[in-house]
Amino acid sequence: MSPAKTLPTKDCAVCGRTITWRKKWERSWDEVRYCSDACRRRSKGAGAGVDASLDAALRELLAARAASATVCPSEVARAVGGDEWRDLMEPARAAARRMVAAGEAEITQGGRVVDPSTAKGPIRVRRVR
Known part of the structure; x- marks a missing residue:
């Protein structure tokens, strides 16, 4: 990947931190909502x-x-x-x-x-x- 190319980002639904696209999320980027397991647990608790x-x-x-x-x-x-x-x-x-x-x-x-x-x-x- 060239250094000039910027990666997509979105904000965590719980804490508001920025989530930056990763290769492992290539197929499921639209479903990514949380920056961590702690935020995922907090959203349901x-x-x-x-x-x-x-x-x-x-x-x-x-x-x-x-x-x-x-x-x-x-x-x-x-x-x-x-x-x-x-x-x-x-x-x-x-x-x-x-x-x-x-x-x-x-x-x-x-x-x-x-x-x-x-x-x-x-x-x-x-x-x-």
Whole structure:
């Protein structure tokens, strides 16, 4: 394959991370929906209800702020989880990635938009400008 050729991508239905085409998926690329077995299990388990709550909380927090304001995923986790919010940090980041995949939000670090699939460390979420 030539280096100039780009591989097709799609977003994971659960966490929003980018899935890049692989040779082993050549025959079943249209059916690939999840980036990992963990996401596949989460889509069928109790996590699906929590994910919907996190999505709704993130949308509410963004709507309540100025158009240029940002939200920290920990605020979303606290809104849904109360005192047990720490376990919801990664699912809150996944909710932000899903909003990015839907074109509703951007993830920033240091005020600059970053790729949500590769962002490490503290992030902020804002509406698309």
